[in-house]
Amino acid sequence: MPSTLLELCEFREEIRKSRFITLAGPITSAADAAAFIERHSDPGATHNCWAWKIAGQYRSNDDGEPGGTAGRPILAAIEAQDCDQVVVLVIRWYGGIQLGTGGLARAYGGGANKCLQQAGKRLLVQRDDYTCSCTFAELALVKLRLAEAEGLVLAEQFTANGVDLQIAVGADHVALLRQQLADLSRGRIRLQAQ
Known part of the structure; x- marks a missing residue:
């Protein structure tokens, strides 16, 4: 049964000198997701990649990373954790070492997975x-x-x-x-x- 988050959750890690901060939170509409992304994005960061899911609606954005290496892995993490009514934002500061497309997908998807795993959740009742x-x-x-x-x-x-x-x-x-x-x-x- 799908679940949503109780509150904002954060996960930080450094991968080959690039810093990643993953933020996840509960939402009830696309407008909530847009407001969350705008409020928590860092204009000084290299990339602000995100994904959100509400029932059958979902969106993701690579924010300049190679296509399919950020937004889709974040969305896949949301689905793998059986979450709904959730937005995940991963902020990256480039550290000077290329991660490659596989490394980027693992970094973004892995950060989203770890953040959602440690988050407090509640079941969504139909x-x-x-x-x-x-x-x-x-x-x-x-x-x-x-x-x-x-x-x-x-x-x-x-x-x-x-x-x-x-x-x-x-x-x-x-x-x-x-x-x-x-x-x-x-x-x-x-x-x-x-």
Whole structure:
């Protein structure tokens, strides 16, 4: 099951006099990735190479290194670690010794791998969207049952009769939550898939 990072992670190493700093962090959108790369890139460095992945979307950049020697190995490291919603930036200061294309790929991919291996991670739970309605008095208990099912409240709208909720719940928790909400309300609260 894919996981994302809990927070920013950093890994540093020197390979044949070239300095590499690898930074990895959690993201939720392409805009987050662009902001991370802009915020952490060093304009004084020789190269700022990066890759990010969010579900089926991904991008990578070699930033002047020979094609396929930086961005792709970084992306391969993200996929090898089964990470998602992650951006990795590898900053390189050239040390005067050529690494060759194989050496570059190993340096960029290896740094990304080591950084992601030591990073704190959390599993990404796949959730489906549902709606339900409850009374004001039931709202606290509905939210408690939802939290126990590792669900999320996406939106709530207060009406004259109670509260309309839009929620997200993992598939393995739906049946139990559906039963708990029915028991709580004598069958009145029903989860409806969106």
